[in-house]
Amino acid sequence: MNKVLLIVMDGVGFSKTGIGDAVTAANTPTLDKLLKECPNTRLKAHGTAVGLPSDDDMGNSEVGHNALGCGQVYSQGAKLVNESIETGKIYGSDAWKKAVENGRHGALHFIGLLSDGNVHSNISHLFSMIERAKQEGVKEVRVHALLDGRDVPATSALTYIDALENKLSELNGDGFHACIASGGGRMKITMDRYKADWSMVERGWNTHVHGQGRQFASAKEAIETYRAEIPGVIDQDLPAFVIAADGEPVGKMNDGDAVILYNFRGDRAIEISMAFDDDDFPYFDRGRRPAVSYAGMLEYDGDLKIPKNYLVAPPEIKHTLSEYLVKAGVNQYAISETQKYGHVTYFWNGNRSGKFSDELETFVEIPSDKVSFDERPWMKCAEITDELIKVIKEGKFDFMRCNFPNGDMVGHTGNFDAVVCGMEALDLCLARLKAVCDECGVIMCVTADHGNADEMLEMNKKGKLQVRTAHSLNPVPFIIYDKNTVHEIEPADDYGLSNVAATVTELLGLTPDPVWQRSMLK
Numbered sequence: 459m460n461k462v463l464l465i466v467m468d469g470v471g472f473s474k475t476g477i478g479d480a481v482t483a484a485n486t487p488t489l490d491k492l493l494k495e496c497p498n499t500r501l502k503a504h505g506t507a508v509g510l511p512s513d514d515d516m517g518n519s520e521v522g523h524n525a526l527g528c529g530q531v532y533s534q535g536a537k538l539v540n541e542s543i544e545t546g547k548i549y550g551s552d553a554w555k556k557a558v559e560n561g562r563h564g565a566l567h568f569i570g571l572l573s574d575g576n577v578h579s580n581i582s583h584l585f586s587m588i589e590r591a592k593q594e595g596v597k598e599v600r601v602h603a604l605l606d607g608r609d610v611p612a613t614s615a616l617t618y619i620d621a622l623e624n625k626l627s628e629l630n631g632d633g634f635h636a637c638i639a640s641g642g643g644r645m646k647i648t649m650d651r652y653k654a655d656w657s658m659v660e661r662g663w664n665t666h667v668h669g670q671g672r673q674f675a676s677a678k679e680a681i682e683t684y685r686a687e688i689p690g691v692i693d694q695d696l697p698a699f700v701i702a703a704d705g706e707p708v709g710k711m712n713d714g715d716a717v718i719l720y721n722f723r724g725d726r727a728i729e730i731s732m733a734f735d736d737d738d739f740p741y742f743d744r745g746r747r748p749a750v751s752y753a754g755m756l757e758y759d760g761d762l763k764i765p766k767n768y769l770v771a772p773p774e775i776k777h778t779l780s781e782y783l784v785k786a787g788v789n790q791y792a793i794s795e796t797q798k799y800g801h802v803t804y805f806w807n808g809n810r811s812g813k814f815s816d817e818l819e820t821f822v823e824i825p826s827d828k829v830s831f832d833e834r835p836w837m838k839c840a841e842i843t844d845e846l847i848k849v850i851k852e853g854k855f856d857f858m859r860c861n862f863p864n865g866d867m868v869g870h871t872g873n874f875d876a877v878v879c880g881m882e883a884l885d886l887c888l889a890r891l892k893a894v895c896d897e898c899g900v901i902m903c904v905t906a907d908h909g910n911a912d913e914m915l916e917m918n919k920k921g922k923l924q925v926r927t928a929h930s931l932n933p934v935p936f937i938i939y940d941k942n943t944v945h946e947i948e949p950a951d952d953y954g955l956s957n958v959a960a961t962v963t964e965l966l967g968l969t970p971d972p973v974w975q976r977s978m979l980k
Contacts, residue, residue, distance in 0.1 A: 459788070459967050461900045463850065463891065464859040464958070466526070467884060468519060468798055469866025471909025471932035472500060478915025478926060480874055481865070484881035488889040492904060492937045497947045499978060500933035503908045507954030509534035509773075510576065516609070516929040518577045519801050519866065520723055522907030522955055524775060527806035529959030529974030532773040535722045536576040536583075539755060542770045543586050553753035553767040560716035560751040561596035567711060567750075569602040569666055569730070570720035571644055572618045575609025575928065578649075578723040581618055583755070585625050587720065592634045599636035600709035601626075602666040603677060604644045607693025608870050609928045611918070613685075615693040619677045638677045639709020640665045642698035649726035652796045653741075655828055659729045660742040665698040668745060669707025673700050692872060692927065716751040718769070724758035724809070725800060731758060731765040759804070762811055775808030777973045779959040783857060784814040786968055791849055792819070794861035795838035796826035801907070802861045820855070826863075832873035835880035837864050843887040847894045857966060858900075861907075862887065869910035872925040877911045896941045901965050905958060906934035936978065938965070946980040953978055 473479035492498070505513030508521040509532045521534040533541060542548040557566060568587065571579040588599055601622065605615045619638070626636045642648070648662025664670040674680040680699035685691060701708050711717065717734060721727045733744060734752040753767040783790055792802040803821045804811055813819040822845055824838045831837060839862050849855055864880035871877075888904065895902040909930030916926040936958065938945045945965070960970035960977035970977055 459856055460965060461855070461898070462857050462903060462962055462965050463846070463895060463900050464857070464903045464905070464962060465888070465891065466523075466802070466859070466861040467865055467904065467906045468861050468863045469869045469908060469910030469929070470881070470906040471503070471912040471930050471934045473912040474932055475913070477913065477923070478874065479912050480869070480877035480914050481881055481912045484878045484885070486881055486885035488885045488892060492888070492939055493935065496937050496939045497945050498935055498937040499947050499953055501905065501936050501957065502954040503906065503934045504929075504931050507531065507956070509537060511537040511540055513931070515576045516931055517908035518723065518929060519798065519907050520725060520805050523801040523805035524808065525955035526905075526907065526958050527780065528775050528778045528808050529956050529971065530777065531954070531956050531975070532775055534773065536580050538773060539580070539583055539722050539770055543583065548769050549590055551769050553769050556751045556767065557716040557718055557753055558591060558594045558596060560714055561591060561598070564712060564715040565598040565600050565709070566591055566596045567600045567602060567639070567666070567709065567715060567717045568720055569648070569717065570604060571606050571649070572603040572622060572641070573606035573610045573614070574618075575606055577609040577929070578726060579721045581621065584622075584720050587718065588625070588629060588636060592629055597633055597635065600639040601636065602639055602709065603641035604648055605641060605681070605693040605696055606644060607927060608644060611916070612692040612872055612925050612927050615681050615696070616678060619681065637708055638701055639707070640669065640671070640698070640700050641677055641680070643694045643696035644726070645694040646696065647698045648730050650729050651725040652800055653729065654796050654826055656729065656741040659733060661698055662730060663733050663742070663744060665700060667711045667748065669700050669710035671698045671700040673702035673705070673707070676701065692925070694927070711748045711750055713749040715748065717753070719754045719765075722755045722770070724756065727754055727758045728764050735764070735766050759811055772809060777971055778808040779962065780807050780819065781814045782963070782971050784818050788818065788857055788966065789855045790819050791822070791855040791858040792860070793822040793824070793842055793845055795824040795842060795863060797867055798861040798863040799823040802859050806859070830871060831867045832871040832876035835864060835868045835876040836883035837867065837880065839864055839884050839887045843890050846891060850894050850898050850900055853898065857962070865906070865911035869914065870927050872914065872927045874914050877914060881911060892939060895939065899942060902939040903962065903965070904935060904937040904939070907955065909934060947978050948980045950978070
């Protein structure tokens with residue numbers, strides 16, 4: 459059997475415009491040489507190719523790794539929720555019925571990312587649920603709005619705040635009252651992931667649940683005040699705020715209330731869900747924990763059952779590459795740093811926390827630095843590479859995979875120079891891995907899960923360039939490097955991330971599962 463290393467360069471695509479293209483701006487001689495001399499093609503990593511509603515929807519690391527790891531296309535995220543709302547199935551769920559029951563006697567609270575980025579949430583889902591809540595007799599609704607500026611333009615928060623305020627104004631009356639209760643930037647409160655910074659969740663908990671924090675008369679006032687006080691701040695980094703009337707928070711949570719987290723993406727929803735659900739909770743002092751009915755939009759972790767209640771059942775992903783390779787007796791190794799560790803394990807294995815085989819699967823996590831990623835744009839790529847070189851030389855594993863987060867995580871900061879630095883650090887790691895693959899006879903494949911670093915600027919509605927922090931709609935590379943064998947890729951223009959599983963399997967010397975998308979090899 460051959461040995462294969464699959465490298466996922468998170469957030470590294472091919473620019474279509476050249477505007478803000480930090481990938482091309484960086485000095486990346488190894489990547490350039492691989493693209494010039496090795497068999498390679500371009501993969502679609504967004505929209506319908508990864509199960510999202512349309513090709514206007516940017517891909518993300520979660521659905522990207524699902525597709526890479528299972529070789530198939532499942533309805534995902536926004537599309538899954540859209541289908542449930544269109545059929546009304548979401549409103550027949552036990553979790554929704556319980557939320558409405560509690561909301562008729564107390565308040566119904568919605569927490570989530572307020573944008574139409576379609577990566578973590580969609581504001582249209584919130585609007586639909588508030589309208590339905592009123593129809594079903596809920597009298598009081600409170601919205602705890604997390605500001606985006608990451609999957610949408612960096613300073614677009616007021617666009618979504620205004621849209622929400624207009625919607626609530628339309629609905630208010632006839633005994634129904636809804637308003638914004640609290641909020642803050644997604645990278646400041648509530649939306650931590652992989653237990654990297656519980657203080658974010660604690661700040662969110664105190665803001666949303668207890669109404670503790672700096673008070674303002676409106677969300678608009680809060681945003682405009684913070685922007686004036688913190689020059690250059692973008693939405694994701696805005697501090698927490700609490701909306702108050704006569705000095706009293708308008709949306710503290712009380713016993714008997716209901717809470718719905720309307721984000722559909724799991725990674726940044728798990729920790730706040732644990733804070734609401736878990737009786738044994740050691741991560742911070744929650745103070746008074748109100749007895750509320752809590753539900754997430756989806757089940758964010760199927761194995762750990764987080765949250766206990768949810769509105770829409772997640773896709774049941776079967777026939778993953780890992781499961782197939784375990785049945786074939788293939789030793790597998792997965793590594794990344796904290797920020798993307800779940801992507802090469804949980805998401806790769808079809809939203810499964812556990813392993814298919816403790817004997818045949820080895821997972822390694824390198825702890826991420828707890829600093830803004832543009833301050834250390836090299837992140838942990840050197841440490842990941844050090845570990846990979848060790849295991850490649852040991853020769854135990856047949857299939858190895860890793861994720862280098864630099865292009866994505868640094869890309870989200872909007873700092874162009876830092877992204878260039880991160881790409882150059884990544885390229886040094888590619889050179890080191892290429893050399894050890896030569897030494898040990900390992901086939902090295904290089905790809906990405908979506909674009910980001912390739913499009914760091916965009917034109918705003920006034921025709922002026924502005925910083926872009928969101929993922930791109932650009933294709934991503936798939937490269938095969940093998941010192942010993944010449945491989946050929948069948949030319950086609952319809953390849954997506956889901957074609958990787960069958961291709962890797964053939965490179966290993968095995969026959970792909972027939973349910974997967976076809977291999978790209980001739």
